[in-house]
Amino acid sequence: MNKKRFITYGFLSTILFVSVVLAFNYFTSFQTLSISFAHNSLKAEIYPANSGDGADELSYIHSLVESVGEDKTVRLKKGTYIVKSPQSGDYKETLTRVVLESSKESVFIQPDYTDQKLNNLLTQESTAIHTAIAAKYRRIPELYTISQGKLFGQGEWYATTLVYKNQADLYQSDTLRIILHKDGDSWKVATTPPEIIISKVIYPDIPSFVIDGANNL
Amino acid sequence: MDIYKKRTTGFIVLLTLIFGYVVVSSISSSRHSATITTEIIPSNTTVKLNGKGIRNGKHKVTPGTYKLLATREGFKTEEREVTVRADEERYVGIALQSNSEDTSDWYTKNKSDRIKAEGIASNNFDQNNSEQAQLNPLFQQLPVSWNHGMTSIGIGPSSRRENQTAVIIQEDSTVGRSSLIKWIRDQGYNPGDYEIEFTDYINPALED
Numbered sequence: 001m002n003k004k005r006f007i008t009y010g011f012l013s014t015i016l017f018v019s020v021v022l023a024f025n026y027f028t029s030f031q032t033l034s035i036s037f038a039h040n041s042l043k044a045e046i047y048p049a050n051s052g053d054g055a056d057e058l059s060y061i062h063s064l065v066e067s068v069g070e071d072k073t074v075r076l077k078k079g080t081y082i083v084k085s086p087q088s089g090d091y092k093e094t095l096t097r098v099v100l101e102s103s104k105e106s107v108f109i110q111p112d113y114t115d116q117k118l119n120n121l122l123t124q125e126s127t128a129i130h131t132a133i134a135a136k137y138r139r140i141p142e143l144y145t146i147s148q149g150k151l152f153g154q155g156e157w158y159a160t161t162l163v164y165k166n167q168a169d170l171y172q173s174d175t176l177r178i179i180l181h182k183d184g185d186s187w188k189v190a191t192t193p194p195e196i197i198i199s200k201v202i203y204p205d206i207p208s209f210v211i212d213g214a215n216n217l
Numbered sequence: 218m219d220i221y222k223k224r225t226t227g228f229i230v231l232l233t234l235i236f237g238y239v240v241v242s243s244i245s246s247s248r249h250s251a252t253i254t255t256e257i258i259p260s261n262t263t264v265k266l267n268g269k270g271i272r273n274g275k276h277k278v279t280p281g282t283y284k285l286l287a288t289r290e291g292f293k294t295e296e297r298e299v300t301v302r303a304d305e306e307r308y309v310g311i312a313l314q315s316n317s318e319d320t321s322d323w324y325t326k327n328k329s330d331r332i333k334a335e336g337i338a339s340n341n342f343d344q345n346n347s348e349q350a351q352l353n354p355l356f357q358q359l360p361v362s363w364n365h366g367m368t369s370i371g372i373g374p375s376s377r378r379e380n381q382t383a384v385i386i387q388e389d390s391t392v393g394r395s396s397l398i399k400w401i402r403d404q405g406y407n408p409g410d411y412e413i414e415f416t417d418y419i420n421p422a423l424e425d
Contacts, residue, residue, distance in 0.1 A: 017235070137423075
């Protein structure tokens with residue numbers, strides 16, 4: 001009888017132990033993700049992502065995990081996700097990669113403006129931008145043609161090329177690049193001096209996509 | 218009865234140990250380890266890593282960013298931010314500099330610390346070079362030169378960032394410089410990821 005009881009207790013203890021371990025693993029396999037929006041017309045869709053194979057942006061299409069239409073905190077299995085904010089009005093589609101591991105994560109959805117919106121803004125800002133460049137470097141309008149350039153983000157970054165007017169000069173006619181940032185209502189030159197190539201290590205505070213955009217104009 | 222009680226107790230203890238092992242190993246396996254090796258002189262310098270006193274040597278830590286503070290009377294306090302990734306070993310060597318007359322010739326008088334200071338400088342140089350090469354794989358391909366050395370892409374000390382390395386382009390013509398930027402792109406690198414200095418170029422935008 002005692003032997004039977006011992007076996008029963010042992011069996012139950014093992015079941016209990018395995019259950020506790022499984023429960024522990026289950027409850028620790030989730031993590032919290034907070035999503036908030038810069039504008040209330042935006043929404044987000046969460047998709048699982050393959051890790052680090054470069055196909056993340058393509059692999060999410062078939063398996064929506066959750067759709068979020070307002071600031072919200074969701075609890076998801078640990079792993080890598082793509083948070084997609086579809087294009088809405090003047091805002092571009094954005095994809096944000098989130099890795100949920102040991103700590104809570106948050107995503108702030110603040111998409112860039114569409115190219116059309118940025119082009120419209122550029123028309124309005126063009127004079128102020130040229131004035132700011134000339135104020136900083138008085139010889140630029142004399143020596144260079146300021147190209148139309150491009151606005152980035154939500155119109156707060158601008159990059160353009162400066163094309164040397166005297167193309168017969170074989171030694172100094174390099175095309176230069178310059179980036180400006182809108183600070184309040186005024187434009188300020190963010191890369192001083194204008195350069196042939198703008199470096200991310202020299203300007204770590206300027207978003208990479210703006211510097212890449214400037215270098216590829 | 219007693220023997221069953223003992224066996225039951227032993228069984229429960231065993232289960233508890235197994236459970237503890239499973240929990241601890243599952244937690245520790247999710248937290249990769251990293252190592253910070255410190256070598257800070259003079260001796261008797263008070264060294265704190267995130268506020269906790271440590272001695273010179275290897276310290277196992279979880280990956281992350283740490284604040285290292287080294288203080289000793291008569292020497293300038295040094296504060297460093299040290300970031301280590303999973304499975305990475307990071308060396309931090311500091312030879313504190315004097316800030317009082319009493320210690321102004323410390324490294325002259327103390328031969329042992331002088332030798333250590335030289336070793337620290339050498340280790341820091343090696344680590345810096347290794348980090349730069351890892352961060353900038355282009356550096357491993359340089360220098361390259363053309364036109365009997367008249368045109369070249371090499372590396373050298375940055376004129377804008379202390380103790381940092383820049384890509385140095387030597388070429389006096391506009392077309393040549395443009396070709397060399399293209400060469401960097403053709404190797405699969407983004408020129409914007411590097412600081413590039415053009416030795417033969419005078420920027421007209423800066424002329425008065």
